[in-house]
Structures are given as C-alpha cells and as structure tokens.
Amino acid sequence: MNIHGKKILLGITGGIAAYKACELLRILQKRGAEVRVVMTREAAKFVGETTFAALSNFPVYVETATADSKPFQHIDYPRWADIYIVAPCSATSLARFAIGTGEEPVSLCFLAMQGEKWVVPAMNSVMYKAAAVQRNLETLKSWGVKVIEPACGYLACGEEGMGKFPEPLDIADAIEFSGSKTQTLLISIGRTEEEIDPVRYISNRSSGKTGAAIAREFLRNGWRVIAVCGKMEATLPKQCEIVPVQSAESMNKAVLKMQPQANVIVHCAAVADYSPKTASSQKIKNSKTVKNLELKENPNILKNTIKNKAKNQKIIAFALETENSLKNAQKKLKESNADILIVNTPTSGKGGFNKDTVEFGFLTPKKLNTTLTHNTKEALASTLLELIK
Ligand SMILES: Cc1cc2nc3c(=O)[nH]c(=O)nc-3n(C[C@H](O)[C@H](O)[C@H](O)COP(=O)(O)O)c2cc1C
Structure with missing residues (x-):
C-alpha cells in the first residue's frame, strides 16, 4: 500500500x-x-x-x-x-x-x-x-x-x-509493502564480481541504489519482487525475495531460472562483460607470473532473456554511458529488442554511483529520442512503473 x-x-x-x-x-x-x-x-x-x-x-x-x-x-x-x-x-x-x-x-x-x-x-x-x-x-x-x-x-x-x-x-x-501480489517483477541489482584468485576480482562501481529504488516502488504498488543481487551498498526491504549471486555466470543462471515467473524483467545490475579464463585457486604471488590476464566473454543476460521471452512479458534494459549517450542507447535498444531502455550517465557529475540522484532518460522502440533529466532514483523508478502501466 x-x-x-x-x-x-x-x-x-x-x-x-x-x-x-x-x-x-x-x-x-x-x-x-x-x-x-x-x-x-x-x-x-x-x-x-x-x-x-x-x-x-x-x-x-x-x-x-x-x-x-x-x-x-x-x-x-x-x-x-x-x-x-x-x-x-x-x-x-x-x-x-x-x-x-x-x-x-x-x-x-x-x-x-x-x-x-x-x-x-x-x-x-x-x-x-x-x-x-x-x-x-x-x-x-x-x-x-x-x-x-x-x-x-x-x-x-x-x-x-x-x-x-x-x-x-x-x-x-x-x-x-503489504497487499496482494498479483504481478511479479524480476530485477537484477548490484554488480558482479569475476574472480581472478581467492583475493582479487574484476568488478565495477555500481551501488545497487537505482535497483533498490525500483524494487521499493514496485513493492509499494503491490508487486511481488524477486531480486537477483550481486554485491551492493544499497539495502533491500525484507519483502523482496532475494537471490544472492556473485559472478555474471551465476547471475545469468538465476535470472533465467526465475524468468518464467516474471511479468516484467528489469536488467539493472552492472554485469561484467568479461571474466578471467581461469580463476587461480591460490593467491597469485607476484605480478611477474601474470603479465596478461586472459579473459573470456560472459553470458549476455539481456540477450538470453529476450530469447526466452514469454508472450506479454516486458523486458527493460539499462545502458550506462559516459559519451555519445543517446546514439549508443538507441543502438543498444535496436540490437537488443528490449521494450524499454533506460539510459543513464553516472559519471556526468550529476549524481551517479552510490548517490541518490542520477541523470537519465527513457527510450522505447516508438520513442527513440529522449532528453536526459537529472532527478532522484525514486523518480526514475516511478517513471518506469508509469510507463509499464
Ligand atoms: C517500565 C515498564 C515497562 C513496561 N513495558 C511493557 C511492555 O513493553 N509491554 C507491555 O505490554 N506492558 C508493559 N508494561 C506494563 C504496562 O505499562 C501496563 O500493562 C499498562 O497497564 C499498559 O496500559 P495501556 O495499555 O493502557 O498503555 C510496562 C510497565 C513498566 C512499569
């Protein structure tokens, strides 16, 4: 309620x-x-x-x-x-x-x-x-x-x-967050960690705040929320069903497993595109032993869910851009076939990682143009819910 x-x-x-x-x-x-x-x-x-x-x-x-x-x-x-x-x-x-x-x-x-x-x-x-x-x-x-x-x-x-x-x-x-849950949101939140050895990993700066704001907005409006979460600073309410994951591989598995239950899927997590080809079981001792870290491509979770998309299921993608935002976002929307794409520019100096605000814009296949606005992550979440409604 x-x-x-x-x-x-x-x-x-x-x-x-x-x-x-x-x-x-x-x-x-x-x-x-x-x-x-x-x-x-x-x-x-x-x-x-x-x-x-x-x-x-x-x-x-x-x-x-x-x-x-x-x-x-x-x-x-x-x-x-x-x-x-x-x-x-x-x-x-x-x-x-x-x-x-x-x-x-x-x-x-x-x-x-x-x-x-x-x-x-x-x-x-x-x-x-x-x-x-x-x-x-x-x-x-x-x-x-x-x-x-x-x-x-x-x-x-x-x-x-x-x-x-x-x-x-x-x-x-x-x-x-009480109320009958008739529709289900599946959302990925936070960042993935790709293991190099037991003490090191490849990751990024995503804090999970935008995903948490979306989860709260949907819960508040009577949705069941399943959150597949990597590492994050943001906290989620107990009313979320949380599936903890670490790597892109495990996030991919969890999202695909939960996909049939979802009316809407929001890909909000910052997923690493690449991970080390092999993770060392022991700490790599000094830099001389690793001159080049060999990488392999991670699964494309957005692409995989679009492939398995059920009739009437809506899939929402995020594009984090640091330059040519609109052009890159339009390209990603066209290539992915997502229903909505939210472009955001967290390094523009207007809000961003682990902040309460961010610069963002919404694109759909019918509306490929957008002007970026700087607003709270809650405002982003409520605009998204309105669009879905
Ligand atoms: C220091 C102190 C702490 C109390 N804490 C509680 C409490 O946590 N829960 C409770 O049911 N009663 C507690 N009581 C007893 C109630 O204050 C007492 O039953 C009172 O009649 C409640 O009246 P009310 O429901 O009209 O406010 C406490 C009493 C004292 C003196």
Missing part, C-alpha cells in the same frame, strides 16, 4: 518501546503520510504528549472528556484516518481490543475505526507467549486486523527472546 498521502492515526500504549514510536512517526511522515497521535494515559508516563504533539504538529488525543477537550475526539480521530496503527501495543491494550472495551482513547479509537487496523505487540517474551495474549492476537487476526510480529532479541527487561519492538523502518516497510 502506497502510504504517500495517506492519513495515519498512530496509537501509542504504555510500554518501554513508546519512545521508538517517535521514530516511526517521523519515518511515516518522510514517506508522505500525515500522522496524528492518540495515547493511553500509561503511554504518556513513558513519553510525554508534548513530544508527539510537536512531531505530528497536531493535538494529541490522550484524555477522554476533559473540560477543554473536544467532545467527539474518539469518533473524529478514527474517522479522519485511512489507517490506524497501534505501536507499541501493550498486552493490556490488546486485551481491551479483543474484549471490546473502550475505557481510554486508544481502545475507543480502535472500536470506532472502520478502516485498516494494524497492531505491533511488544512486551517481555514470557508475557508475549502467554495464552491470553496469543488468544487475543488470534481473535484480532480473525477480524482482519493486521499484526506485525515482534522481533526476537535483547529486551529492555534484560532478557532475550521474542517480544521486541521491531525496527521502526521494518514496521513502515511491512505496512507500505
């Missing part, structure tokens, strides 16, 4: 992880959501309402029926929201939701909320495993409430186990 432009009501209950809700709020805002906060009285003992009022730039609903509060906040807040996320959700609040009591703002909003509801339970691991907590979670799930399982790890109480509040980034990803 794309949370950009969505109205999110964030419910906070009395747990030690309440302070992490501040970061979650900021992440949701950064992803384009408008956030308002509702808290239990207990939660306000952990983090003051002033903090959340300042972060959300809106009054926090924390008291029912005070002389100066608006009388129908318990209806108004949920009615305003598209999504209600209770994070962290205490064992007590879970029980209130499952029973249906509304004795304070968070559970009142839970009763009054008609839209999508999410809970993120967080507590000591013995409490989390307690039969009552598990029963309450099952009850909520059976009503269609979405539950983000807690993480396993070192808990604030000093014990290890299940019950830890997940990283706020993971919570935002779980919400943003």
Whole structure:
C-alpha cells in the first residue's frame, strides 16, 4: 500500500518501546503520510504528549472528556484516518481490543475505526507467549486486523527472546509493502564480481541504489519482487525475495531460472562483460607470473532473456554511458529488442554511483529520442512503473 498521502492515526500504549514510536512517526511522515497521535494515559508516563504533539504538529488525543477537550475526539480521530496503527501495543491494550472495551482513547479509537487496523505487540517474551495474549492476537487476526510480529532479541527487561519492538523502518516497510501480489517483477541489482584468485576480482562501481529504488516502488504498488543481487551498498526491504549471486555466470543462471515467473524483467545490475579464463585457486604471488590476464566473454543476460521471452512479458534494459549517450542507447535498444531502455550517465557529475540522484532518460522502440533529466532514483523508478502501466 502506497502510504504517500495517506492519513495515519498512530496509537501509542504504555510500554518501554513508546519512545521508538517517535521514530516511526517521523519515518511515516518522510514517506508522505500525515500522522496524528492518540495515547493511553500509561503511554504518556513513558513519553510525554508534548513530544508527539510537536512531531505530528497536531493535538494529541490522550484524555477522554476533559473540560477543554473536544467532545467527539474518539469518533473524529478514527474517522479522519485511512489507517490506524497501534505501536507499541501493550498486552493490556490488546486485551481491551479483543474484549471490546473502550475505557481510554486508544481502545475507543480502535472500536470506532472502520478502516485498516494494524497492531505491533511488544512486551517481555514470557508475557508475549502467554495464552491470553496469543488468544487475543488470534481473535484480532480473525477480524482482519493486521499484526506485525515482534522481533526476537535483547529486551529492555534484560532478557532475550521474542517480544521486541521491531525496527521502526521494518514496521513502515511491512505496512507500505503489504497487499496482494498479483504481478511479479524480476530485477537484477548490484554488480558482479569475476574472480581472478581467492583475493582479487574484476568488478565495477555500481551501488545497487537505482535497483533498490525500483524494487521499493514496485513493492509499494503491490508487486511481488524477486531480486537477483550481486554485491551492493544499497539495502533491500525484507519483502523482496532475494537471490544472492556473485559472478555474471551465476547471475545469468538465476535470472533465467526465475524468468518464467516474471511479468516484467528489469536488467539493472552492472554485469561484467568479461571474466578471467581461469580463476587461480591460490593467491597469485607476484605480478611477474601474470603479465596478461586472459579473459573470456560472459553470458549476455539481456540477450538470453529476450530469447526466452514469454508472450506479454516486458523486458527493460539499462545502458550506462559516459559519451555519445543517446546514439549508443538507441543502438543498444535496436540490437537488443528490449521494450524499454533506460539510459543513464553516472559519471556526468550529476549524481551517479552510490548517490541518490542520477541523470537519465527513457527510450522505447516508438520513442527513440529522449532528453536526459537529472532527478532522484525514486523518480526514475516511478517513471518506469508509469510507463509499464
Ligand atoms: C517500565 C515498564 C515497562 C513496561 N513495558 C511493557 C511492555 O513493553 N509491554 C507491555 O505490554 N506492558 C508493559 N508494561 C506494563 C504496562 O505499562 C501496563 O500493562 C499498562 O497497564 C499498559 O496500559 P495501556 O495499555 O493502557 O498503555 C510496562 C510497565 C513498566 C512499569
């Protein structure tokens, strides 16, 4: 679900992880959501309402029926929201939701909320495993409430186990990348490494940032994403199905194996054209023993997928150019028969390797001309998705 432009009501209950809700709020805002906060009285003992009022730039609903509060906040807040996320959700609040009591703002909003509801339970691991907590979670799930399982790890109480509040980034990803996956994107990301000996290899400067932006854009729009990944600095969300590879040969095998599952294939990885004819099993001792590195041609993964292309499958190629960009890109598009070619010039001084922006342009067989624009890798990803749609 794309949370950009969505109205999110964030419910906070009395747990030690309440302070992490501040970061979650900021992440949701950064992803384009408008956030308002509702808290239990207990939660306000952990983090003051002033903090959340300042972060959300809106009054926090924390008291029912005070002389100066608006009388129908318990209806108004949920009615305003598209999504209600209770994070962290205490064992007590879970029980209130499952029973249906509304004795304070968070559970009142839970009763009054008609839209999508999410809970993120967080507590000591013995409490989390307690039969009552598990029963309450099952009850909520059976009503269609979405539950983000807690993480396993070192808990604030000093014990290890299940019950830890997940990283706020993971919570935002779980919400943003939820939804039925009816179409599949197969994408290659990162760079290949071609082994010379156990300590040396041939590679390139690709960071995987463009591929990661594309993967996120498709996930956010309800696609299943299979990512065949070489080495990269960028990180991918857990919702991607990741197939790790090293060399061009192994990337070729993995992409061809996954090809039948894909509606769209994006060749975003920077694949080495050549690799050493033989990789030495031991470290090559000094330069005198190797005067010339003998190379062999690597498989052309783009060409191979075009050969196996299924009806209605779309194949997108990238062309990284440092000179004569448009001419070279047009040639590559014509020779490859790709459906779309994205030309990018990461050495032009406008963004590039491991940066958030790059200079790029889109070519199709019907539109062989393009002017390069300098924009974020996210903008490149959303233009690509629009073109595919
Ligand atoms: C220091 C401290 C930490 C707590 N941490 C948690 C917690 O992580 N999860 C939880 O379910 N309860 C925790 N509790 C207990 C809740 O605060 C308590 O059950 C409270 O009634 C929850 O109320 P609420 O759901 O209305 O916010 C903690 C209590 C204290 C004193």
